[in-house]
Amino acid sequence: MNLDEKLATLKYNKDNESHLSVDEDVCIRCKEKPCTFICPANVYEWNEEKCIMTIRYENCLECGACKIACEKNNITWRYPNGGYGVKYKNG
Amino acid sequence: MENNKVEVIIVGAGPAGASAAITLARAGKKVLLADRADNAGDKNVFGGTIYAKQTAEIYPNFWETAPVERAVTEQKIFMLTDCDSVQFGYKYASKASYKAFTVKRSNWDRWCVEQAQKEGAYFAPKTLVKELLIENGKVVGVQTEFEKFYSDIVIIADGVNSLLAKQIGLRNEIKDKDVSLSVKEVIEIPKENLQDRFNIDDEDGCACKILGGPLKDIMALGFMCTNKNSIALGYSVSIDELKKHNIKPYELLEELKEHPTIASYIKGGKTIEYSSHLIPEGGYNCIPKVYDNRVLVAGDAAMFVNNIHFEGTNLAMLSGKLAAETAIEALNLSDCSASVLCRYYKKLENSILIKDLRTHRNTIDVIRKNIHTLTSLYPELACDFFDLLTSADEIPKRAKYRKFLSKFIKSRGITASIPFVFLAMEKCFKK
Ligand SMILES: Cc1cc2nc3c(=O)[nH]c(=O)nc-3n(C[C@H](O)[C@H](O)[C@H](O)COP(=O)(O)OP(=O)(O)OC[C@H]3O[C@@H](n4cnc5c(N)ncnc54)[C@H](O)[C@@H]3O)c2cc1C
Ligand code: SF4
Ligand code: SF4
Numbered sequence: 315m316n317l318d319e320k321l322a323t324l325k326y327n328k329d330n331e332s333h334l335s336v337d338e339d340v341c342i343r344c345k346e347k348p349c350t351f352i353c354p355a356n357v358y359e360w361n362e363e364k365c366i367m368t369i370r371y372e373n374c375l376e377c378g379a380c381k382i383a384c385e386k387n388n389i390t391w392r393y394p395n396g397g398y399g400v401k402y403k404n405g
Numbered sequence: 406m407e408n409n410k411v412e413v414i415i416v417g418a419g420p421a422g423a424s425a426a427i428t429l430a431r432a433g434k435k436v437l438l439a440d441r442a443d444n445a446g447d448k449n450v451f452g453g454t455i456y457a458k459q460t461a462e463i464y465p466n467f468w469e470t471a472p473v474e475r476a477v478t479e480q481k482i483f484m485l486t487d488c489d490s491v492q493f494g495y496k497y498a499s500k501a502s503y504k505a506f507t508v509k510r511s512n513w514d515r516w517c518v519e520q521a522q523k524e525g526a527y528f529a530p531k532t533l534v535k536e537l538l539i540e541n542g543k544v545v546g547v548q549t550e551f552e553k554f555y556s557d558i559v560i561i562a563d564g565v566n567s568l569l570a571k572q573i574g575l576r577n578e579i580k581d582k583d584v585s586l587s588v589k590e591v592i593e594i595p596k597e598n599l600q601d602r603f604n605i606d607d608e609d610g611c612a613c614k615i616l617g618g619p620l621k622d623i624m625a626l627g628f629m630c631t632n633k634n635s636i637a638l639g640y641s642v643s644i645d646e647l648k649k650h651n652i653k654p655y656e657l658l659e660e661l662k663e664h665p666t667i668a669s670y671i672k673g674g675k676t677i678e679y680s681s682h683l684i685p686e687g688g689y690n691c692i693p694k695v696y697d698n699r700v701l702v703a704g705d706a707a708m709f710v711n712n713i714h715f716e717g718t719n720l721a722m723l724s725g726k727l728a729a730e731t732a733i734e735a736l737n738l739s740d741c742s743a744s745v746l747c748r749y750y751k752k753l754e755n756s757i758l759i760k761d762l763r764t765h766r767n768t769i770d771v772i773r774k775n776i777h778t779l780t781s782l783y784p785e786l787a788c789d790f791f792d793l794l795t796s797a798d799e800i801p802k803r804a805k806y807r808k809f810l811s812k813f814i815k816s817r818g819i820t821a822s823i824p825f826v827f828l829a830m831e832k833c834f835k836k
Contacts, residue, residue: 324678351647351653354655378683396533397441404591405509
């Protein structure tokens with residue numbers, strides 16, 4: 315079962331604005347880029363050529379791991395607005 | 406609610422917040438419980454068991470009406486090697502002495518909040534608290550997306566990420582070694598198959614911990630719990646280890662699912678939910694300041710998790726209750742300053758909460774140092790031992806014993822286990 319299939323089991327109420335952001339100038343200097351592999355929903359993707367971080371915030375599970383993993387403290391992290399984001403039926 | 410003012414605002418309707426709310430409401434205090442989710446519990450995830458005794462202190466005889474899945478009657482440990490496993494378990498027959506129940510958090514948390522509402526607490530769902538309101542250096546209420554609410558005391562029960570405790574400097578960001586990420590799947594299995602596989606009766610349940618296999622040599626622990634018609638399977642792993650070993654959490658979960666022993670339990674099942682959540686693992690050494698003028702911190706927000714014994718919900722409920730009792734005293738004295746609210750920490754110290762966390766203040770470090778022994782060597786030795794005991798072939802037994810013993814000694818099993826012996830002695834005899 316791949317990640318897309320896992321995420322397809324979930325219900326989300328998508329917010330119009332992202333609750334996550336990064337400063338790409340800082341990411342350029344980040345060697346390991348842990349956010350791009352430790353995230354359980356694979357939200358962050360770094361484009362090496364264009365130096366752009368794609369943030370698929372609509373897949374976020376709101377766990378908080380990325381902000382702790384980022385050693386450069388470069389992730390502006392908050393929760394989605396009330397009622398938005400992921401919704402677990404089992405938990 | 407008059408002028409958006411209550412006596413106590415509680416942020417977060419998890420086990421800590423709901424328990425604080427019901428305790429305050431029972432004492433006749435005006436209380437507002439706010440949660441960012443549509444329904445209480447919609448954002449919350451855990452491994453599966455709540456503890457009967459401590460839960461019943463807040464919700465007496467809860468099992469009669471609450472949405473519990475199964476009464477846990479067996480707890481097992483799985484030690485995995487790459488392909489094999491040794492399993493041992495503790496099975497208790499008596500349902501009269503309930504120990505633990507499996508629950509689904511979305512159902513359970515909602516039920517708890519409903520009990521608090523019945524006692525008179527006001528619940529505001531879909532309400533994200535953006536920040537604490539500060540006037541003259543003191544917390545006076547909360548700012549939500551749309552409104553301001555005021556209170557004499559705010560109880561922060563917003564979980565492991567606690568942005569609010571951070572806002573007022575009670576907490577720093579957690580270090581990556583002091584927190585674990587969990588990923589989990591709920592896998593639907595026909596009830597009969599599930600009960601056959603776990604060898605349990607209709608209402609009984611089984612809770613398992615998993616060591617080794619795909620999780621060997623890293624600070625990770627698997628878990629598997631039985632719901633009525635589904636299995637909750639997942640693991641938690643320290644964030645520094647995820648970074649160090651370049652682990653994609655969902656890929657490691659697949660490896661765990663594919664281990665022959667685990668696969669035999671979930672065979673033919675359908676994943677109905679994937680989820681993820683953090684667990685604070687820092688224990689006693691990471692407890693922040695849990696009170697200040699007009700503010701108290703409870704549950705995961707205060708890092709109250711005993712990860713050696715897999716306890717979190719019970720400590721959340723206990724700390725929520727003690728925070729509420731402190732708030733009641735302060736309101737009755739008309740003094741909500743830190744000089745009265747410091748009684749909260751005294752209450753925590755006198756309870757099992759601080760005592761147990763203190764007992765295990767260094768245990769995680771010892772486990773970390775011995776992680777190879779615990780997750781790789783012991784499972785291997787255990788499987789080797791049973792293989793030796795059960796294989797009938799051409800090799801003389803004496804040669805087999807010698808081989809096993811020499812592996813045991815070579816792998817420094819004895820030396821490596823000495824710290825555990827010392828640790829056990831220290832826990833038993835030192836005050
Ligand atoms: C995988 C896993 C397995 C576990 N296994 C067990 C187990 O078997 N047994 C056990 O006892 N414990 C277990 N735990 C630990 C247990 O789940 C937690 O300790 C417990 O849920 C903590 O309760 P809490 O009320 O402090 O926080 P939470 O349950 O996290 O509740 C916090 C609440 O605050 C809300 N919130 C957060 N920020 C805001 C805001 N700004 N505004 C409004 N609302 C907000 C959230 O929506 C949430 O409802 C496990 C945890 C995990 C992750
Ligand atoms: S870990 Fe932080 S600095 Fe590094 S790439 Fe990710 S967001 Fe950027
Ligand atoms: S909060 Fe969790 S799920 Fe969301 S982006 Fe960060 S790591 Fe990924």
